[in-house]
Amino acid sequence: MKILVVGAGVLGLTTAFNLVEDGHDVTIVDKTGPYAQASSRSFAWINANHKLPAEYHRLNRAGIAAHEEFQRRFASHGTWFHQHGCIMFDSTPDKATGYDERFTESAEFDYPVERIDSDRLRELEPAVSWPTDSGLFFPLEAHLDNEAFGSLVESFLEEADVTPEVAEVVRVDTNADGASAEFADGDTRNFDQVIIAAGADSGAIAFRSGLLLPVADLSQPGPRTHSLLGVTVPTDVSLSRIIISDKINVRPRHDGSMFVQIPSVEARTEEGESPELLDEVRVVMEAELQALFGKRIPVSRVIFSGRSFPEDGLSIVGYLDEHHRAYSLVTHSGMTMAPLLGRLVADEVRGDSSHLLSTFRPSRFTKGITQESPTNFIGRQ
Incomplete structure (x- = not known):
């Protein structure tokens, strides 16, 4: 056809x-x-x-399996699918309840999940100054060099x-x-x-x-249709996995830089894109990165990103x-x-x-x- x-x-x-x-x-x-x-x-x-x-959930779970197969099929072309897992932590007073709910939900779907303590957090990502003594680890998850x-x-x-x-x-x-x-x-x-x-x-x-x-x-910006995504400069900080939390989402990129998101600023997408907004968000991103890694990691740019929703x-x-x-x-x-x-x-x-x-x-x-x-x-x- x-x-x-x-x-x-x-x-x-x-x-x-x-x-x-x-x-x-x-x-x-x-x-x-x-x-x-x-x-x-x-x-x-x-x-x-x-x-x-x-x-x-089933559709997305099948999507992960399809990525695994695509990577196996074309492995001679390199590695773009990095299945090192995702660490999720919560720093709010309700974290115990949140962990229990997410763990129970994942177990009901037979979706691999592990409760982890401070020792396991440091074992998985020793470069992180963990602001918590507990979290969840999802070993099936991955990040993609998109x-x-x-x-x-x-x-x-x-x-x-x-x-x-x-x-x-x-x-x-x-x-x-x-x-x-x-x-x-x-x-x-x-x-x-x-x-x-x-x-x-x-x-x-x-x-x-x-x-x-x-x-x-997309002409009506907000958290449904837009996100604020930061790209750091390449850094010598060692990070292998995705980190998702109430404070910061961060993941490594192929060139040694990182993608970073700050959940608390996503509502500001309603303001629309402006140089002032991007500069203010960059400052917040750099502060949260310093808190997480114990060193300054500059954010080279912030992207006001529209998405399909x-x-x-x-x-x-x-x-x-x-x-x-x-x-x-x-x-x-x-x-x-x-x-x-x-x-x-x-x-x-x-x-x-x-x-x-x-x-x-x-x-x-x-x-x-x-x-x-x-x-x-x-x-x-």
């Missing part, structure tokens, strides 16, 4: 890769270029931690003579015989199917096409039209689930429906739209 993939982020690239492997004639486009938006600005914590309801992963998949596509085009899709029309895509430059092209994997832009493309795809609007918080995967010509692929957990969803979408194009996706069909919104708003929590991304 002749298939258009709209969006060259992590989901679009992995979907195009699987479609090409299945022998389809694939065109992939992105209005700003491959990996130019949310995929390059992701904390990239690969996890199924506190991903509710149970169906969403740009390296994206470049690898893009190189596989280029080997198949598929190069992402810089082009903006305005709307899509479908009928029993196929689909047509109208581009911002006035061009119209015909395809057998169109996969809309354009992140936060997916909702607008669908709306202009007369299709229902409720995705949060379905209105009810859950993935939207499936056909949008009665003719099964326009397919939606939108999720907040794209980094965790990209290798999985890329394969499942290709399977569904072939006609093989996945039970893992039954809860996440776009048709659920015909009954009304429930808007999910993040609450104060530790570690749900």
